[in-house]
Amino acid sequence: DIVMTQSPDSLSVSLGERATINCKSSQSFNNNKNYLAWYQQKPGQPPKLLIYWASTRESGVPDRFTGSGSGTDFTLTISSLQPEDVAVYYCQQYYNSPYSFGQGTKLEIK
């Protein structure tokens, strides 16, 4: 099974500053494609898909959210933190079943 590991577990960033969340896969994906999605989950809500193919932004997602990376190392960057970005963020691989999630990164405002 593929294990997804996120870092850090929690993050405090000032409004307007950059937030960076990392996700590492225990194995790389074949076919030269990055089978990696990012989700945002706010308290009391279901997750929301932000990014797929590691870097393709879902429709309606603000462009301050950027996904990058390849191989086994991926990053979600929020360029200028807004109050509504406070949430837990998860990466997920959809290359092989079981389609595992990272443990989550809690993003707060400093």
Added chain:
Amino acid sequence: EVQFVESGGGLVEPGGSLRLSCVGSEFSFTHAYMNWVRQAPGKGLEWVGRVKSKTGGGATEYAAPLKGRFTISRDDSKDTMYLHMNSLRTEDTAVYYCAADKGDCSSGTCTPVGMDVWGQGTTVTVSS
């Protein structure tokens, strides 16, 4: 508005069974790959399993620890997916979400690329 509504959660004793339902509305259920994802109190997301569309073969996949106790099925005539849970344990206590895979068809074939439509979840509590 596209939405899923889960139901069937509740309090059950260890060793008991439950059947969860996920009903879709304003959604092309027939062609969707559908998932169950759970979240224990204060914990992260755990993928439970998936059922492919009938046109995709209709196969089911499960997280290994749950295989044999949990069964996913679908009834496209009712726009409904089910999660049958047997031999429930206290560690199965969680909010259970249903979610549809987003299909990326830009290459000519459709590839699941993550889950873009989610229900609000139904709570399962396993306790004596």
